[in-house]
Amino acid sequence: MLMNTNETTGQPVSRTLFRKDLEYLTPNPGAEMLRYGWKKPDILSLGQGEGCRPTPDFIVEAAYEAKRAGKTFYAPVLGFPEVRQELSAYYRTIYGLDISPDRLFLTGSGTTAMNLALTSLLDAGDEIIAVTPIWKNLLSAVEVARASVQQVSLDLKEGQWSLDLDKLFGAVTPRTRALLIVTPSNPTGWMITPEEIQEILAFARHRGLWVISDEVYGRIVYDRTHAPSFLEYAQPEDRLYVINSFSKTYAMTGWRLGWLVGPACAEPIIRDIALYHNMGPASFIQLAGAAALRQGEDFLQEQVALWRRNRDRLTVFFREHPQLDSPDIPATFYAFFRHREKPDCVAFGRELIDKVSLSLAPGIAFGKSSGGFTRLCFACSESKLEKALERLQQVI
Ligand SMILES: Cc1ncc(COP(=O)(O)O)c(C=O)c1O
Structure with a gap:
């Protein structure tokens, strides 16, 4: 015991x-x-x-202002429409992507986004294949959701981490529900390539699997504006969840604000689960997040x-x-x-x-x-x- x-x-x-x-x-x-x-x-x-x-002052001020403006009541469970719009604008500006707000769900942290995604997919006994090394909390989140995790490790060759796609695809069993990838990776700093993303999406489509991509470190990169994102190569209706957070990018770890991107068909499911979970992120913190997206570069x-x-x-x-x-x-x-x-x-x-x-x-x-x-x-x-x-x- x-x-x-x-x-x-x-x-x-x-x-x-x-x-x-x-x-x-x-x-x-x-x-x-x-x-x-x-x-x-x-x-x-x-x-x-x-x-x-x-946290920088302009974000703190935005939270004060929102409180003073009365943003202290319950908010829509998946976020204020204007904040979801702001996220959509962020994807347009930074990634050149058109992601409609009905695919963008504000959550009370990246961790919450992951839990909502897992809860929406997993039945007891299902299995997730996770690319490791990986932030431990994500493995445990799968366990809390009553599913099991198969770990597929990155390889270390000549001072570089790499992903063996044959190993990843070979680990899939009839119980596998999703592939879980953190890119860029905590703890290795490894980043998936566009080619690997495309192969994984094609494989997942073929096998009816979900892909969950944690892109919390997507802006913490040293030779470009952002790491390759699954969203750049996916179709809107793909079985893809992307997890993200304000924590690391904007020095907001204590605020607890994140978001989930999914197909539009996931919106009512995630809304229901979030409703019973904690009814969404704090109102004024969402507005602070909007300021971060607008002015945080x-x-x-x-x-x-x-x-x-x-x-x-x-x-x-x-x-x-x-x-x-x-x-x-x-x-x-x-x-x-x-x-x-x-x-x-x-x-x-x-x-x-x-x-x-x-x-x-x-x-x-x-x-x-x-x-x-x-x-x-x-x-x-x-x-x-x-x-x-x-x-x-x-x-x-
Ligand atoms: C890969 C990864 N995802 C999610 C999180 C958690 O983000 P949040 O603070 O928004 O819960 C972390 C925090 O270390 C992380 O490393």
Whole structure:
């Protein structure tokens, strides 16, 4: 029987008190490592996936203004029509795409968008094929939805992650309902190519599968304006869900606002599920999100410029330390590296905390194939990154 601990009291909690199939909910090694680190007063954490900068003023002001203007009542469950229009305009401006607002559903975070998508598709016993390494919460969201996950790992060849489509397609079984892909990927920074997107869409159409693409890091890219999106190659009626969020792009992790793109036929289904889930995202936060979409480009580009400098600094650091193996990072703000002589990432993570008070995320949290890796989030100031690298250097 799995036991969890109560975060406040530290007392063990038996899972048998609760829904039986929650037994499948596996412990989260990333969260456990963070908790282990918090015990140290001088901890420096690059273990969590968010930037250091607060939400920019123009977004905060938009939220105040919306509250003062009375946007404090219930809103339409899938978002105010004007905010859905704003999202549609965003796709036109940034991606050159025409996506009608009836395919754009505002949600109370990217996580909520994923949960709504999964709830709309999965029956108990269904299966999802997930490309790993992947953000652990997405695997657990499938488990909460009473389905199971088959993990198909990216390959690492000559310092680059790559997706073997034959391996992905070969993993499909009669129980498979959807393919789940995070691109750009947390934690690897891998980005799918337009050709791979087209092959996956063709395969999914042929086999009657859904594709769920998490594109939360789609704007955090270093050599273009956006990563390739499934939306650029799909037909409006394809069985495709795209998950997105304001969290990373606009420094809004604490606001809890995201969106889901689906075929128009999904609108009433998602509306019903969202209605019973939490009746949609907060009214004034939606308006803050609209301001982010309208005016957020300069802020985003400033952030990306800082993260690019950090990424380049890390590239030099890894080159100087050949005992660390770090694939290229074309996107996201994560370095996913391994220590050639320390293959146990949990032991390595604890060693970093114990010896130099540096908290990073253990690779095993991102799938069963990535136990040798460690994730470092470099969405921080240059000085904080420098301090972290000094500490890391002492242990490696
Ligand atoms: C791939 C991925 N999807 C979704 C999320 C969550 O986004 P949100 O803060 O909107 O729930 C994260 C957060 O780390 C993520 O890495």
